[in-house]
Amino acid sequence: MITEAAKPSELKRANSTPLYVQLKNIIREKISTGEWEPNDVIPSENELSQIYGISRMTARSVITQLVTEGLLYRVPGKGTFVSEPKIEMSSLSYSGIRNQLENKGYKVETKLLDVTKVKCDDFLAKKLGITPGAEVFKINRVRSANGTPISYHKSFVPAELCRDLDQYDLANEQLCKILSDQCSLTPGKVTETLESYLADGPKAEILGVKPKFPLILLQDLISTSSGVIFEYTRVYFRGDKITLKIELNTQ
Known part of the structure; x- marks a missing residue:
């Protein structure tokens, strides 16, 4: 809980670091040390400008940047609050999303939006060979953690490889x-690509965010050890909820 008695850190005006960067770092530190806890309301733009002797425009810019990064979130008419910590996840080639979330203690729910058999276009045909x-x-499918949608999954599997x-x-x-269990399709190779993506209308609605909200798009192309491609999946993660951690062993 944020208290009025908490003494604010001062901005160093003789420092070469811009004031807005200093303020961002101060807010980051308050969040990382637990002084400002998840779902605490933070000082308003006016209060920050008075506390730190900066313009309201600078305070607004800092808050907006931290909202975009997912550290803060706004509630119209109520103020700006500290976000829940992002969920750190590893590459899906090592462990599936559901396993990782459950191992971290989250209550996981997967909602099947639809499963249909369609004729693939040229793009999918090239991807799946x-x-x-x-x-x-x-x-x-859409996956939720503790009741909050965090990822939207679009998967494609050749029907001839798993007819039922x-x-x-x-x-x-x-x-x-x-x-793996029902169709004897075991991963031998996984190719992953990662990029930023702005949510369009349908994806924004599914994930409970506004259009053009920043997402992380992870694409997986999975094949057997003999080279048969059996799955192409696009996973759209909410950028404010997920951090993807990739480790490389150089030994």
Whole structure:
């Protein structure tokens, strides 16, 4: 809880570091040390400008940047609050999203939006190494942690490799486990690409954010040890909820 008695850190005006950067660092430190806890309301723009002797425009700019980064969030009519810590996750090639979240103690829910059999276009055909027009299963799911949507998954699997895929429990069972146990499709190689993405209308609605909200797009292309590509998945993570950690062993 933020108290009025807490003595603010001072901005060093003789320092070459810009004042707005100093203020950002002060706020970051208050959050990281626990002085400002998740869901605490922080001082308003007017209060910050008075406390630190800066313009309201500078205070607003700093808050806006930290909101964009996910450290703070705004509630219209109520103020600006400290966000819950981001969930740190590793590459999906090492452990699935559900396993990682459950191992961290989160209550995980997967909602199956739909599973349909469609004819693939040229883009999907090239990704999956199959003929354009061949049938693929399209699986759309949204995953939540402690009741908050954090990721939207679009997966494509060639129908000829797992003909009864739509008959399995895709909401409560991990797709990778179903493909392995029921269709003998075990990953031998995983190719991942990572990029930033601004949410369009449908994805924003699914994830409970505004259009153009910053997302992290992770694309997985998975094949067997013999080179048969059996899954292409696009995962859209909320940028304010997830941090992806990638470790490389150089030994």
